[in-house]
Amino acid sequence: MTTRHTLQLAALPFAFGFQVASTALVIIDMQRDFVEPGGFGETLGNDVSQLARIVPTCQVVLHAWRAAGGVVVHTREGHLGDLSDCPPAKLNRGQPTLRIGDVGPMGRILIRGEPGHQIIAELAPLAGEIIIDKPGKGAFYATSLHTMLQQAGITHLIVMGVTTEVCVQSTLREANDRGYDCLLLTDCTNSYFPQFKAAALAMVHAQGGIVGWTAASGGLLALL
Ligand code: C5J
Numbered sequence: 028m029t030t031r032h033t034l035q036l037a038a039l040p041f042a043f044g045f046q047v048a049s050t051a052l053v054i055i056d057m058q059r060d061f062v063e064p065g066g067f068g069e070t071l072g073n074d075v076s077q078l079a080r081i082v083p084t085c086q087v088v089l090h091a092w093r094a095a096g097g098v099v100v101h102t103r104e105g106h107l108g109d110l111s112d113c114p115p116a117k118l119n120r121g122q123p124t125l126r127i128g129d130v131g132p133m134g135r136i137l138i139r140g141e142p143g144h145q146i147i148a149e150l151a152p153l154a155g156e157i158i159i160d161k162p163g164k165g166a167f168y169a170t171s172l173h174t175m176l177q178q179a180g181i182t183h184l185i186v187m188g189v190t191t192e193v194c195v196q197s198t199l200r201e202a203n204d205r206g207y208d209c210l211l212l213t214d215c216t217n218s219y220f221p222q223f224k225a226a227a228l229a230m231v232h233a234q235g236g237i238v239g240w241t242a243a244s245g246g247l248l249a250l251l
Contacts, residue, residue, distance in 0.1 A: 030096050034250045036210065038242035039232040043210045045183040047251075051098040051157075051176060055166065055188025055195050055216075057085065057150045058103050060143040062189070065132035067104075067143070070123040073219035078189050085187050085215045086149050088244050091251045098179055099156040101146055102166045104194060105139045112162040112169070165197035173205055183208045185247065187215030192227040199231060199238050209239035212247065 030048035060066035062078045069075050092099060106113040110128050118127055127137045134141030139160055152158055161170050176184075184207050188195055195216050202209050211231055218224040231238045 036240075036242055036250055037246050038210060038240040040236050040240070043183075043208070043240040043242065045185070045208070045210070047095050047097045049180055050183040050185060051100050051179070051181045052089065052092040053100045053102065053166070053184050053186045053188070053198070054085065054089065054146075054150060055102050055186065055198055056104050056190075057082075057101070057147055057188050058105075058143070059133055059145055059147055060105070060137055062147050063133065063143075065143070067127070067137045068219065070125040070131065070136060071121065072123070075219075077219050077221075078217050081187075081189075081215055081217045082147065082149050084244055088187065088212065088215055088247065089150055091248050092185075093153070095251045098181060099152070100159060100166075100172070100176075101150070101152045101156060102159045102161055102172075102188070102194075102198070103139075103144055103146065104161055104164070105137050105141075105144045106162055108135070108138055108140070163197070164194045165201040166194070167198065167201040167205065176207070181207070183210075185210050185212065187212045187244075189217055190223075191216045191218040192220070192223040193218075196227045196230070196238075203238050211239060211241045212244045213241050214243045 033046050036043045061068040125131050125136050129136050133143030159170050159172050166172050199209050228241050232241045
């Protein structure tokens with residue numbers, strides 16, 4: 028198989044056609060701050076063990092995608108140490124046990140460079156893979172992601188990561204508006220709220236794929 032061969036992946040609402048050469052695997056925010064106890068996710072009152080469940084499946088897909096020679100993008104949500112890129116509306120919202128920038132067990136919450144901001148070891152980026160640090164939920168807001176994807180000739184995205192209805196869905200919508208065909212891997216994304224995950228998946232492929240496509244990872248692995 029050459030990376031320019033068009034593959035057809037069974038998906039909802041219909042087959043997702045893509046070429047590895049023009050497709051990026053985008054892994055959203057698989058950071059310690061969301062997946063491990065003591066980080067941003069837990070300060071908001073969430074059960075982070077929900078998210079850890081998808082890690083082995085994400086790892087299998089990542090390894091297969093690397094072996095196929097595809098472009099890999101990792102994103103991380105986080106802020107500058109002086110919080111100048113964190114709007115007060117985000118900083119002050121709700122009643123978390125610790126706010127963004129406060130010191131927690133994995134360093135300052137959601138701050139770039141802190142231990143909690145790192146991508147989990149199982150999915151750690153390799154040299155040469157794209158890492159996007161983003162201050163918002165969507166990976167295109169205030170980042171160079173679109174420019175980097177265009178430079179790499181990318182037209183299609185295969186997306187996994189957390190959380191389905193927040194950063195994953197925001198990124199899918201941003202990508203869709205920029206003209207990318209996007210597939211979300213259903214067993215490689217998760218939410219702290221199962222009902223929100225189910226609703227977000229349905230929203231993606233409804234109305235003839237108004238935001239994109241969804242499929243479980245097995246079909247992709249078989250094609251690769
Ligand atoms: C959240 C994210 N949930 N990565 N961030 O605040 O989905």
